[in-house]
Amino acid sequence: MKKVFVKTKNVKKLITMMNNLKNRDEGIPGMGLVYGEPGLGKTYAITWWALQNDAILIRSANLMSARWLLEEIVEELGEIPYNKFSDIFNQVVAQLIKTPRIIIVDETDYLTIDSRAVETLRDIHDKTDVPIVLVGMGTANKRLQRNKHLYDRLSEIVKFEPFEKSDIDSIISQLAEVEFTDCAKKLIYTRTNRFRQLVKVINRAELLAKANGINSIDEITLKEVLKNDEIDTEPIESKSENS
Ligand SMILES: Nc1ncnc2c1ncn2[C@@H]1O[C@H](COP(=O)(O)OP(=O)(O)O)[C@@H](O)[C@H]1O
Ligand SMILES: [Mg+2]
Structure with missing residues (x-):
């Protein structure tokens, strides 16, 4: 990253x-x-x-x-x-x-x-x-x-508000050393809207890409990343703000 x-x-x-x-x-x-x-x-x-x-x-x-x-x-x-x-x-x-x-x-x-x-x-x-x-x-x-x-x-x-889709896109394009397809980015957006989780997802995806010699993360690969690494991401619809 x-x-x-x-x-x-x-x-x-x-x-x-x-x-x-x-x-x-x-x-x-x-x-x-x-x-x-x-x-x-x-x-x-x-x-x-x-x-x-x-x-x-x-x-x-x-x-x-x-x-x-x-x-x-x-x-x-x-x-x-x-x-x-x-x-x-x-x-x-x-x-x-x-x-x-x-x-x-x-x-x-x-x-x-x-x-x-x-x-x-x-x-x-x-x-x-x-x-x-x-x-x-x-x-x-x-x-x-x-x-x-x-x-x-x-x-x-x-x-500080949770990220909008445009934030996610710009964070991924600036931080990630591997490409994410549009579908993968959309999936990330539905699962996480915080920096800490996003950084974790990018990091895991990069490791996986390196290990498998791929340079683009699509939705299916991303699902593996999210599943295998037990990244704490819940669909954002269910997140409510209690503060
Ligand atoms: N503007 C930023 N640019 C790049 N990475 C960031 C940025 N803000 C946060 N991060 C990443 O997200 C992580 C969590 O952010 P942090 O500032 O600790 O959140 P908070 O203080 O709101 O709990 C940081 O450790 C860093 O890796
Ligand atoms: Mg803090």
Whole structure:
């Protein structure tokens, strides 16, 4: 499989959102939310964006405390954290005022919505005006609505949607090192609309093609791939979104 970053519709929405946050008018709050079901490419996309834009990317962990979060931010800023909580907070604020950098926090579902960690992110935003972007699962939007002070500051919200057929076509043509017939692509679309599964299918199909000396995957071969490798693909009609 080729190592290519695919600019899907979701990725394009994310880029627009990040540009809006960066270029927003004075006085407009600058927090953002990216949410969607697992496997749609959120982490991959924000990691790519963070690298291109020298943003600070933090991955939250279960029951991450405000102090732990601040320490991670300080380390990303290239500093050694002070001891007292208030000192670390002021350290982060001073650094970000001197050199503003966007903060992105992935897996925010680990932070309970009313936790001090979330409040601390809000406080950092209020004191420095740097954009802060939370990335979470399908339920993140609803959960955050419960915290009105935070929700009011979300000026940009992007939902990562399952792929449309055109996304599947462009992902396959950019990533796969083997051809897929139109029927095979249609079958993929009826079975999977997430990146993680799609990458698995492409990878298996490539291995099978190599082992059998074929350079095009048709519907019958693809069915073998889906069957033999127990790829967790259910017809998308039966998928419902509960978030
Ligand atoms: N834009 C992309 N271009 C190429 N591959 C991608 C892209 N987005 C996701 N992937 C592939 O899909 C996998 C799952 O994506 P990930 O970002 O972990 O999903 P999520 O964070 O939404 O659960 C990644 O590990 C990567 O292999
Ligand atoms: Mg993720």
